[in-house]
Amino acid sequence: MRQVIHIFNKEFKDYFISPIAYIVISVFLIVTGWLFFSTFFLYNQVSLRNFFSLLPLIFSFVIPAITMRLFSEEINIGSYEILLTMPVTFKDVIFGKLLAGIAMVVSMLLPTFTYAITVAFLGELDWGPIIGGYFGAILMGAAFTSIGLFASSLTRNQIIAFIIGMAICFSLTLLDKMLFLFPGSILGVIGYIGADFHFQNISKGIIDTRDIIYFISVMVISLYGAQLAMQEKN
Amino acid sequence: MIHVENLTKYYNEFCAVDQINLHIRKGEILGLLGPNGAGKTTTLRMLTGFFLPTSGNIHVKNYSIREHSLEIKKLIGYLPESAPLYHNMLVYDYLDYVANIRGLTPDQKIARLKKLAALCGLNNIMHKPISELSKGLKQRVGIAHAMMSDPEILVLDEPTSGLDPNQIVEIREIIRQIGKEKTIVLSTHILSEAEAACDRVVIINQGKIVADGSTESLRQTGNREYDIRLSLLNANIDHVQKQLMAIDGISGISPSVSDDSTVLNLTLACKSDDDIRSTIYQKIKETDWILIDFHQEGKSLENIFRELTKEN
Numbered sequence: 001m002r003q004v005i006h007i008f009n010k011e012f013k014d015y016f017i018s019p020i021a022y023i024v025i026s027v028f029l030i031v032t033g034w035l036f037f038s039t040f041f042l043y044n045q046v047s048l049r050n051f052f053s054l055l056p057l058i059f060s061f062v063i064p065a066i067t068m069r070l071f072s073e074e075i076n077i078g079s080y081e082i083l084l085t086m087p088v089t090f091k092d093v094i095f096g097k098l099l100a101g102i103a104m105v106v107s108m109l110l111p112t113f114t115y116a117i118t119v120a121f122l123g124e125l126d127w128g129p130i131i132g133g134y135f136g137a138i139l140m141g142a143a144f145t146s147i148g149l150f151a152s153s154l155t156r157n158q159i160i161a162f163i164i165g166m167a168i169c170f171s172l173t174l175l176d177k178m179l180f181l182f183p184g185s186i187l188g189v190i191g192y193i194g195a196d197f198h199f200q201n202i203s204k205g206i207i208d209t210r211d212i213i214y215f216i217s218v219m220v221i222s223l224y225g226a227q228l229a230m231q232e233k234n
Numbered sequence: 235m236i237h238v239e240n241l242t243k244y245y246n247e248f249c250a251v252d253q254i255n256l257h258i259r260k261g262e263i264l265g266l267l268g269p270n271g272a273g274k275t276t277t278l279r280m281l282t283g284f285f286l287p288t289s290g291n292i293h294v295k296n297y298s299i300r301e302h303s304l305e306i307k308k309l310i311g312y313l314p315e316s317a318p319l320y321h322n323m324l325v326y327d328y329l330d331y332v333a334n335i336r337g338l339t340p341d342q343k344i345a346r347l348k349k350l351a352a353l354c355g356l357n358n359i360m361h362k363p364i365s366e367l368s369k370g371l372k373q374r375v376g377i378a379h380a381m382m383s384d385p386e387i388l389v390l391d392e393p394t395s396g397l398d399p400n401q402i403v404e405i406r407e408i409i410r411q412i413g414k415e416k417t418i419v420l421s422t423h424i425l426s427e428a429e430a431a432c433d434r435v436v437i438i439n440q441g442k443i444v445a446d447g448s449t450e451s452l453r454q455t456g457n458r459e460y461d462i463r464l465s466l467l468n469a470n471i472d473h474v475q476k477q478l479m480a481i482d483g484i485s486g487i488s489p490s491v492s493d494d495s496t497v498l499n500l501t502l503a504c505k506s507d508d509d510i511r512s513t514i515y516q517k518i519k520e521t522d523w524i525l526i527d528f529h530q531e532g533k534s535l536e537n538i539f540r541e542l543t544k545e546n
Contacts, residue, residue, distance in 0.1 A: 006334040010323075018322055078318030082379070085282040085314075086335050087307040234285035 007096025046123035052203040064165030067148025105141035129205040136202030146222035153226040240290035252441035265432030266421040274421040311385035317376030321365035336383040370401035439543040465527035
């Protein structure tokens, strides 16, 4: 556990030493801020529902950009050898990196809390869905971070890692909007695989164990995939 | 201290390391020598727990690499080839991170960082990003990294590759300093380096050990071919050649005269199982030449290396 914290510290600090953190956070805030507030007054509703419904799509692009370097860079410069020959296990490494990615997602979401405060001035805001929304956003962020880690473990090229990660996250997000393409008998299953479906449930303020289990399953499968991919390289 | 038993590693079909057995004693400086692709790095990576062998085992002290790789990693400090450190970190931040992972307490950490900075000459570069360092400096940071926890065993993969002669001397000096109290395993394909730094040399070729011993004992293996160098005063080239060629075992003489043409230097190529130095000395005593230098040069390590590692 101690090692996880040291690796987390290093990876999280790295985001802020390089320009990545600042670029990603700015892009995220500009895009969500614009898309949310440009239609906010048309709806004339005091809620962040539209903001949360944007998140799955935006996360699909932004989170792979955060996670793309986590393994690719290590493989590329060879520092993975240094890391793994210090007294750490692979679990320490992957959890350290996962937590750093999640912490980055959280620091990206933190400024958006001002949206909620701004909106609260305009009318009576129901805080239940807001808390559910942020909880769901962090869960989904964690799941996408795991997918990004998996993509990053596949290649030494960060751009390829980004594209693979984005492709997987994007497919999961859009899956339940493409249901008309599938035969009726498997609709239920396909619908269940879609990330958006589960996220929207939570962001309405409904905390259902099925949705939590879904995101945790995505994390477990992705992290296991990453472990296999890294082992395969040795 | 380190026992390597039937160590084998396959990369898919390719056999990189083939049934290596090796016993490394405490306090030894062992040089792993071999041409490129001989399996040196693969062996070291298995020793340091980066990956597991396909078959065979390594024991360090009483720990097996298969079951206790974490304990072994604590005992070993490792510098991979060309020191692949994190580019974007400052030297201080990097060493601090390593110290944390190695489990040093804050008090120990500062003392250790000071000591390593002095030993490896890092005092002036602590605040620089690693990406801005020259190769030699990076290598020194890498050595500091490997020594962070004061490990009993130090494994260095080609510690001087790609450095200029001054840097090579510096790094060797550091290795010698450390080697006084630690067990060191280093790999290299530079023979003079193995000769300068190591107590014992193991030559690997195509994944197999082809020679094992001190540089002295390696010289004595193989064909008995060696050179004897002589320097004579008051001697005439033709006369000398005629006299010496009569000795059995001398297969060639290459003379050269010093600039002021007083000293005659000779290199005698010898091929004999017996020591013919006494015969040569007797011969010289019979004449009125003045002998000012007389020594045998061992077979060069280069030749032994080429002989042992040439493609069959």
